[in-house]
Every structure is written in C-alpha cells, then in structure tokens.
Amino acid sequence: MNTLVHLTLSAMIRMVQLLPLKGVARLGRAGGALAFWIDHRHRTVALNNLKLCFGDSKSETEIHRIARENFRRIGESYACAIKTAVMPLQDLRSRVDLVGVEKLPKDPPETPGRGLIFAIGHFGNFEIYAQSAKFIGLGRFATTYRGLRQPLFNTILQSLRQQSGCLFFERRTEARALREALNTGNLTLGLLADQHAGTRGARLSFLGHECSTTVAPAVLARRYRRRLFTAICYRIGLGRWRVEVGDEIPIENGTKPRSISEIMADVNQALETAVRRDPANWFWVHKRWKPLSRGERTPSSSLP
Numbered sequence: 001m002n003t004l005v006h007l008t009l010s011a012m013i014r015m016v017q018l019l020p021l022k023g024v025a026r027l028g029r030a031g032g033a034l035a036f037w038i039d040h041r042h043r044t045v046a047l048n049n050l051k052l053c054f055g056d057s058k059s060e061t062e063i064h065r066i067a068r069e070n071f072r073r074i075g076e077s078y079a080c081a082i083k084t085a086v087m088p089l090q091d092l093r094s095r096v097d098l099v100g101v102e103k104l105p106k107d108p109p110e111t112p113g114r115g116l117i118f119a120i121g122h123f124g125n126f127e128i129y130a131q132s133a134k135f136i137g138l139g140r141f142a143t144t145y146r147g148l149r150q151p152l153f154n155t156i157l158q159s160l161r162q163q164s165g166c167l168f169f170e171r172r173t174e175a176r177a178l179r180e181a182l183n184t185g186n187l188t189l190g191l192l193a194d195q196h197a198g199t200r201g202a203r204l205s206f207l208g209h210e211c212s213t214t215v216a217p218a219v220l221a222r223r224y225r226r227r228l229f230t231a232i233c234y235r236i237g238l239g240r241w242r243v244e245v246g247d248e249i250p251i252e253n254g255t256k257p258r259s260i261s262e263i264m265a266d267v268n269q270a271l272e273t274a275v276r277r278d279p280a281n282w283f284w285v286h287k288r289w290k291p292l293s294r295g296e297r298t299p300s301s302s303l304p
Contacts, residue, residue: 104136
C-alpha cells in the first residue's frame with residue numbers, strides 16, 4: 001500500500017514539475033480556494049487568529065477576505081515549491097527580486113566563521129530562502145525542520161527540499177549535527193521563528209498578544225558569534241516573489257551581550273511588521289497563540 005501511495009504521489013509531483021510556473025501557481029491558488037471551504041478546522045484557526053489580531057481594526061468582511069486569499073496563497077506557495085525545487089537557478093532568479101542585500105557583511109566567501117543566521121517565517125514561498133542565499137553567494141544554507149508523523153510523506157517532502165542543496169537538521173534528533181556544522185563556519189542558517197515554541201520558548205508579545213516564541217536564533221547567534229538578520233519572502237505576483245533582508249538585530253549592547261528575550265523581541269517586531277504590511281502573506285492556519293502551559297517561560301523570566 002505504501003509503495004502504491006509513494007508511486008502515485010511521485011507521479012503527481014512530477015506532473016506538476018512539468019507544468020510552467022504560472023500554471024502551477026494558478027493550480028495551487030485553485031486548490032487553496034477549495035481548501036478554504038472544505039477544511040473547516042484550519043479555516044476556523046485562521047479566522048480566529050485574524051479576529052484576535054485585527055478584530056478591532058478590520059470588519060468581519062475584511063477578515064474573511066484576508067482568510068480566503070491566505071488559503072489561496074498557501075496553496076500557491078506549496079504548489080510553486082514543488083516546481084521551484086527543480087527549476088534551474090538562472091530561471092528561478094528571474095522570478096525572485098532581492099532587496100536589502102547591501103546590509104549583509106562583505107567578507108569574501110572563504111573567510112572563516114563567515115556564516116550568518118536569519119530569523120525567517122512562513123511568508124510567501126518560504127521554501128526559496130535557500131535558493132536566495134545562493135543568489136547572493138552566502139555559502140551553504142542550512143535550516144531545521146520537524147519531521148512529519150507519517151514517514152512516507154516526510155520522505156517525499158525531504159526529497160523535494162534537498163534538491164535545493166540545503167542542509168536539513170531535524171530539530172528533535174539532530175541538534176548535535178547542527179552544532180558540529182556551525183562549528184565549521186561559512187554556514188548560513190535560516191531558522192523559522194514564527195511558530196508556537198511550547199514550553200521551551202519565551203513568552204513574548206507578537207501582534208499584540210503574548211505567545212511562546214523560539215529562542216533558537218538568539219541563542220545560536222550569541223553562542224557562535226554569528227550576525228543575526230531577518231528575511232521575509234513577499235508574494236508580488238503570480239509565481240513571483242521578493243525576498244527582503246531586514247536590518248541587523250544586534251546581539252550585543254556595546255561590549256555586553258543583550259538578553260535572549262530582548263533579541264527575540266526585536267525578531268518578533270520585524271516579523272510583526274511584515275504581517276501587518278501584507279496580512280494574507282503569512283501562515284494564519286497555525287495555532288500561534290496558545291494559553292500559558294505549565295513550565296512555559298513568561299516575559300519576566302530571567303533569560304541570559
């Protein structure tokens with residue numbers, strides 16, 4: 001049975017990859033529009049999240065319009081990620097605008113310890129961050145992920161992602177391998193920083209409401225002396241994106257290290273600004289705001 005499912009999914013992926021990018025984008029948007037009506041659970045999550053964050057400033061009609069477009073964008077992003085995974089870099093480069101790269105250090109690629117850390121989020125086609133790093137010569141790109149519960153789907157997803165040449169480290173089982181890779185230097189690390197982080201996160205404000213926030217970008221930037229930036233992928237048209245590098249987030253205040261909570265508060269602020277700029281561009285179907293659970297850190301907790 002698993003073999004049949006794997007062959008079927010592989011054939012479907014191959015068919016999508018043979019289509020032109022704009023056709024794939026339209027197909028994904030149609031699938032997202034359908035999902036808005038049949039996926040009650042995720043539609044409810046998205047609407048509740050939008051009402052929580054924009055209920056005081058946007059009407060019910062506006063919130064529903066954003067939610068519908070958000071589902072279309074998610075469908076478009078997932079479908080396009082299948083296509084862009086195998087596109088020649090020169091073809092993909094013509095579909096991606098890069099903004100703010102002048103903010104990055106100008107060290108030559110062979111400089112030891114040159115690697116950077118980017119706090120990124122689920123914006124636009126977030127699978128193209130790795131290719132974007134190649135466009136500007138940032139060396140090897142790596143990121144972390146959490147494996148899916150279904151091994152078959154996890155294998156297929158990772159086989160797609162690895163076609164970009166990106167290094168992937170499973171957050172729960174490959175932390176040691178990630179540390180070893182960071183010790184080698186010249187590694188650009190992108191860390192998704194916009195999801196609920198459970199009891200290991202710090203309780204910080206995001207879009208006006210407290211939520212568990214990962215501390216990984218701040219911890220790793222301080223530990224490995226890496227400069228920290230944010231990067232946002234905006235959808236600017238059908239099968240077109242703009243990746244914008246944000247201002248550097250300092251990990252020191254003069255000669256003293258900034259606290260982890262201060263650093264991550266700046267990251268949250270940068271991501272929040274991106275959400276407010278284009279609300280339909282973010283991943284509203286995730287339960288970002290959950291009640292404080294036992295053992296979870298609060299904003300007043302003393303994070304070093």
